[in-house]
Amino acid sequence: MDPEMDSALLQTHVFSYAELEEATNKFDASDKLGDGGFCTVYKGKLQDGRTVAVKRLYENNYRRVEQFMNEIQILSRLRHQRLVILYGCTSHQSRELLLVYEFVSNGTLAHHLHGSRESQCILTWPMRLRIAIETADALAYLHAVNPPVIHRDVKTNNILLDSNFHVKVADFGLSRLIPKDVTHISTAPQGTPGYLDPEYHQCFQLTDKSDVYSFGVVLFELITSKPAVDMTRNRSEINLANMAITRIQRGELEQLVDAALGYQSDEVTRKMITMVAEVAFRCLQSDGDMRPPIKEVLEVLQAIESDGNRPEKKEHGVAESRDDAELLKNTEPFSPDSVMNRWTSRSTTPQASE
Incomplete structure (x- = not known):
């Protein structure tokens, strides 16, 4: 085992298998929180009273051990209010590989947008924008x-929501550390269909802009309430990213937006959604170099939220929003490699086109 991984394990509390079996009532099906591609997650209660989520990895083989240790290695060195907290794990030599996290009570963003909790609580536009900002902050x-x-593996299934609908980004099994002064890692593509950076898929080069692409898909999920992949949609629209790019190029943003968000009835909301759609469009550029860094995306989203909350904007929203609301509609169809004309770069090198 890698000495650095052993060190990470030493920094993490190690639970016995018996302790976690008891905490989950022997992994009772009624305590199941969800299934993933490589695991099942159960709700449990530790002897000290803490409610936790226990991830049970399928198959104790080399690849699962690698993912298990990778998650421990990364989460043991990170501390941020928007990242899920890892409480501990079993030994990598245990009969089963188990990871123990804080319990995040409101489930995944995917469940609220287009899953089992969709009808329980409608996420308003201000809530969705805040979720986008907090996710960008974590990234x-x-x-x-x-x-x-x-x-x-940025996706709505890995964005958890607490009791106040604040974000906790989860699942670092596929995450990678980037060595200093290295711009990319050459590695076989891994991730989730619908979110996977096409440049990474084609060139086998993983960069931070791969996360930016995936985040762009998340933004369009927040705007549309549609899943990233849906086999019941028309063939050309199975992939949400392709659907969004095509509709925006045609000036059909309005047809994308979830009707429950107030896009047609409230001019301030209309302007904010239009601007976030532009951010998402930039994130989905096929050329990674054309995508903004996530820090810039965060700053723009924060500015959109701040601008939309100003009292004078709410009073004069109709008059002030029209130009920006028409921005995408008036744009001639263009290549996905092009840049939105009114994007104001907040990077150190001025790149604004106006």
Whole structure:
């Protein structure tokens, strides 16, 4: 075993298998929180009274051990209010590989947008924008730490919501640390269909812009309430990213937006959604170099939220919003590699086109 991984394990509380079996009532099906591609997650209660989520990895083989240790290695060195807390794990030599996290009570963002909780609580536009900002904040932290971390599986199923609908980004099994002064890692593509960066898929080069692409898909899920992949949609629209790019190029943003968000009835909301759609469009550029860094995305989203909350904007929203609301509609069809004309870059190198 890698000495650095052993060190990470030493920094993490190690639970016995029996302790976690008891906490989950012998992994009772009634305590199941969800299934993933490589695991099942159960709700449990530790002897000290803490309610936890216990991830049970399928198959104790080399690849699962690698993912298990990878998650421990990364989460043991990170501390951020928007990242899920890892409480501990079993030994990698245990009969089963188990990871223990804080319990995040409101489930996944995917469940609220287009899953089992969709009808329980409608996420309003202000709530969705705040979720986008908090997710971008978590990713900006990951990309800024030393060494930087690429999550590599950003999706609405990995964005958890607490009792107040604040974000906790989860699942670091596929994440990678980027060595200092290295721009990318050459590795076989891994991730989730619908969210996977096409440049990474084609060139086998993983960069921080791969997370930006995936986040762009999440933004369009927040705007549309549609899943990233839906086999029941028309063939050309099975992939939400392709659907969004095509509709925006045709000036059909209105047809994308979830009707429950007030896009047609409230001019301030209309302007904010239009601007977030532009951010998402930039994130989905097929050329990674054309995508903004996540820090810039975060700053723009924060500015959109702040601008939309100003009292004078709410009073004069109709008059002030029309130009921006028409921005995408008036744009001639263009290549996905192009840049939205009114994007104001907040990077150190001025790139504004106006």
